[in-house]
Amino acid sequence: MTAGDSGRSGGIGSEVVWANEVLDVWERALRRVTGEYTEDEWGFDEEFAEAVFPSFDFLFSKWWRVEVEGVRNVPGHGRVLIVANHAGTIFPFDAIMIGTAIQKLHPLPRWTRALVLNWVWQLPFVSWFMRRVGGIPANPANLERLLQQDEPVMVFPEGVKGFGKPFSERYRTQRFGRGGFVEVAIRNRTPIVPVAVVGSEEIYPKLGESELLARLTGAPYFPLTPTFPFLGPAGLVPLPSRWRIEFLEPVDLSAYPPEAADDPSLVFDLSEEIRERIQQGIYHGLVERGPAFI
């Protein structure tokens, strides 16, 4: 008797919860359709980012089993520049995973903006998606404005040279552009947090490239991986490697006056120092992580 009662009331309770959820979804859908949501001036749509976050979280915890070290090195408020090595060949999952790590594991979670390769912004859908989840065209003026708004920003100074490097060169950091990110950081008194990402190189191992397809699509390169494009869209499923993201000790630039940004040798030295620390972090991370897929 008692068991039956509690069973019935539990049933009614769950129905109420279920009905409430349906109402919630319906109300949210209605608000979206009538434009009653917010976008910031960069086109970042927090509600959209929250809606897709579970899929990022799935990739983070289940697919790549990301292990995170030192997330508290990212300050919980104020401007910060996060600098990481870049890999991925097809899609910048490393940026998404760094953002997910901060959102999920930091005691004061924030949405992190990422400066995204210029070429991406001419693509339909991809540019649309990137902007909604916090992507911004890579440009020093954009970086400066974001930092002045006290946002956390990710940059990948290797750019396409790191992103599209062949599998045989994995985990070797490429030249850090012209160190423009250091200039902007000095001018805006922004601490830099270097990040070493391990695992991102194995998701799409680039074995070769097709010059013909690159020319046809207008892409900087067209990668050939063991699965892409041979398996069609299914080849876009990233391999389930094991990841490790290490946030290194912040680099404090507040001792430099803003004019120091105009000194090319200082900027180059700092940029090289940060690259070296990330490289060391990668070596350390590779040892810590162990085998790539198990």
Place this chain on the structure above:
Amino acid sequence: MSGADSREIERVAIVGVSTYWGRELAEVLAHDERIGSIIGIDTRPPDSLPEGVEFIEADIRNPVITRLLPDLAPDVVVHCGIIWYPEEGRPSRALHDINVIGTLNLLAACEKVENLSAVVVRGSAAIYGTAPARPVFFTEEMARDLPLVTRFQRDIGELEGYFENFTRRRPGVTCCMLRFQAEVGPDLDSPLVRYLSLPVVPVQLGFDPLLQILHPVDATGALAAAVVNPVDGPVNVAPDGSMSLSRLLRLAGKIAIPLPPIVSGALFKRLGGLLDGADMYRDGELLMRFGRGCDNTRIRKEVGYRFAFNTEGAARDFASGRPGPARFVHPPRPGAGVRVVP
């Protein structure tokens, strides 16, 4: 030369007074006690002019203006004669002549005006171009960083070049080039507003541009503020914030139909003709793919204009469809109280 609020202007000449914005400006300045007298110049008389505004029929494309203007002896010349869209009697093939040659002639005339203190030009943010990857917010020194791809963009680039020459030759004159973002308002009649007012709006598949929506009240208010307190060099006129096209259409209760590039190119061209935009469809097509944003620090801090509407406020006002929030006579002055519409 930029002075305090108490600055007196004896005589203002508004060139292009018969255009929508010229007329609006005349309306505002006629009620401003800091302005002595107002002369309006255009090729045809406007539908109506406020009391006290003297109208002179003249064509800035004609060199006669170089004799006429010095005789009028204005302190401030405002050039509202740069037109964005073809109008009745001003077909699109005449736009280049009106905008570029007209400005060149007008500046030549300004050189001959002895007691001239300021020239204010109502230009366009088209000088920044439109491209996929770019500064999301252009500051004034970024002009021509991107290639100018449409005829209108090149025209604006050319006339700004003449303006810079003039600035160098007449260092005593405050030369203010205002770069306006596109205005959108419920009572405005332009190809862009007509496009946004279509019952079903064709958009480009996979793209959703970020736009800044300048309310007509602010378009006139900022222009008037720059006449009273001009500053040297280019100044962006753009509201705070930005909004995606998709959200603007949703707020306005419109249905967007995404079209693939093969169809949308031809359709935009056809639509451009139907909405009387003519050649401007190309500018519109690019703007509706990549969008454009401008930094407004200079107009707020140096000219001292306070916007009545941010992008969201302007969008909501447009979406409400009401014919304007009380057709204004006195726009917010520099330093006046702010009315921020959420």
